[in-house]
Amino acid sequence: MTITERFLKYVSFDTQSDENSGVTPSTPGQRVFAEFLKKELEELGLTEITLDENSYLFATLPSNIEKEVPTVGFIAHLDTSPDMSGKDVTPRIVKSYDGGDITLCEESKIILSPNQFPELLAHKGEDLIVTNGHTLLGADDKAGIAEIVTAMEYLINHPEIKHGKIRIGFNPDEEIGLGAHKFDVEKFGCEWGYTMDGGELGELEFENFNAASAVITIQGRNVHPGYAKNKMINSITLANQMISMFPRHETPEHTEKYEGFYHLVGIEGGVDKTTLTYIIRDHDRVKFESRKTKVQEIVKKLNSEFGAGTVALVLKDQYYNMREKIEPMMHIIDLAAEAMKAVGVTPNIKAIRGGTDGAQLSFKGLPCPNIFAGGLNFHGRYEFVPIPNMEKATQVIIELVQRIASR
Numbered sequence: 017m018t019i020t021e022r023f024l025k026y027v028s029f030d031t032q033s034d035e036n037s038g039v040t041p042s043t044p045g046q047r048v049f050a051e052f053l054k055k056e057l058e059e060l061g062l063t064e065i066t067l068d069e070n071s072y073l074f075a076t077l078p079s080n081i082e083k084e085v086p087t088v089g090f091i092a093h094l095d096t097s098p099d100m101s102g103k104d105v106t107p108r109i110v111k112s113y114d115g116g117d118i119t120l121c122e123e124s125k126i127i128l129s130p131n132q133f134p135e136l137l138a139h140k141g142e143d144l145i146v147t148n149g150h151t152l153l154g155a156d157d158k159a160g161i162a163e164i165v166t167a168m169e170y171l172i173n174h175p176e177i178k179h180g181k182i183r184i185g186f187n188p189d190e191e192i193g194l195g196a197h198k199f200d201v202e203k204f205g206c207e208w209g210y211t212m213d214g215g216e217l218g219e220l221e222f223e224n225f226n227a228a229s230a231v232i233t234i235q236g237r238n239v240h241p242g243y244a245k246n247k248m249i250n251s252i253t254l255a256n257q258m259i260s261m262f263p264r265h266e267t268p269e270h271t272e273k274y275e276g277f278y279h280l281v282g283i284e285g286g287v288d289k290t291t292l293t294y295i296i297r298d299h300d301r302v303k304f305e306s307r308k309t310k311v312q313e314i315v316k317k318l319n320s321e322f323g324a325g326t327v328a329l330v331l332k333d334q335y336y337n338m339r340e341k342i343e344p345m346m347h348i349i350d351l352a353a354e355a356m357k358a359v360g361v362t363p364n365i366k367a368i369r370g371g372t373d374g375a376q377l378s379f380k381g382l383p384c385p386n387i388f389a390g391g392l393n394f395h396g397r398y399e400f401v402p403i404p405n406m407e408k409a410t411q412v413i414i415e416l417v418q419r420i421a422s423r
């Protein structure tokens with residue numbers, strides 16, 4: 017089976033996750049896909065295959081050398097984004113892309129164009145897999161799964177390639193931020209791991225945001241508007257005042273690279289009560305803490321003006337930058353970068369402006385940087401994956417395990 021055939025098979029499973037379901041996996045389709053993969057791994061001859069009640073699928077490729085080398089894991093996620101349907105994905109292969117517009121759907125005039133997506137031009141001449149314009153593709157992260165499985169198959173068929181014990185893990189619900197929660201790091205038993213969940217060729221990531229949420233509830237005082245003078249407190253007006261107290265340019269639309277932000281993601285209210293929901297993000301832990309302090313100060317100020325208890329704040333840390341866990345073992349980044357170079361890929365090390373399963377796993381004791389899976393335009397109808405990207409990612413895995421064994 018080629019990686020393309022494997023990938024096309026995988027995207028036929030509807031594994032869209034659902035943040036409101038409250039169970040693990042959040043949708044039954046992920047279980048169905050996990051069962052299918054389990055069978056495939058059995059047929060390939062992997063060992064220690066386990067699929068737990070939460071649909072975490074683990075397996076082992078045993079070491080084929082005498083020497084003791086670190087056990088290393090490769091991880092990808094089963095689910096696709098809740099942002100767009102992943103049902104009845106109908107992929108199409110665009111043979112040797114000519115650099116022009118790609119019509120995804122003639123009837124609905126849905127076009128994947130380098131005018132909007134100049135990244136396409138880096139893949140002129142390559143075979144691309146695209147959608148029919150009505151679903152996402154699911155390269156995030158079925159490309160990652162296909163690469164890992166294909167690499168394991170290759171290693172099984174080429175016993176002359178020497179490697180230590182390799183663990184692979186496929187988890188549900190990454191897209192709703194729950195992929196790492198029930199990941200049994202001890203059972204996985206690796207010294208470190210790599211998530212195959214990045215985008216473009218060469219991506220290698222070990223930094224992500226520190227993240228917190230702030231839910232601010234403003235209690236007003238509702239009085240008949242005809243008799244409200246000096247009595248009414250309109251919580252909407254207060255909310256408006258509060259929003260204007262946040263630094264105006266420290267928002268997602270005004271920041272990039274290592275710049276952090278406050279992001280107002282929700283507002284809900286009436287005269288009596290208004291709730292604001294913010295997310296707070298910063299790569300730097302110290303700056304992150306001072307952002308949280310800033311929110312507390314704003315709340316304090318309003319309470320001193322309008323009376324204690326007018327504004328209530330619930331601050332919650334969500335995840336942290338994995339950099340502090342990776343830094344003491346930078347060789348795991350160096351190894352990945354060297355493996356990429358060895359197969360002709362230029363490593364592109366950059367900070368994620370978001371979180372990853374790998375960050376949470378790193379704090380659970382499994383240091384876990386992120387390697388490209390090769391797809392682009394994740395989470396929407398314009399998602400596509402160049403086939404050579406998937407082939408390169410597979411080669412990176414094969415190269416990487418050899419390097420780890422020969423250290």
Ligand SMILES: [Zn+2]
Nearest residue numbers: 156157190213
């Ligand atoms: Zn992903």
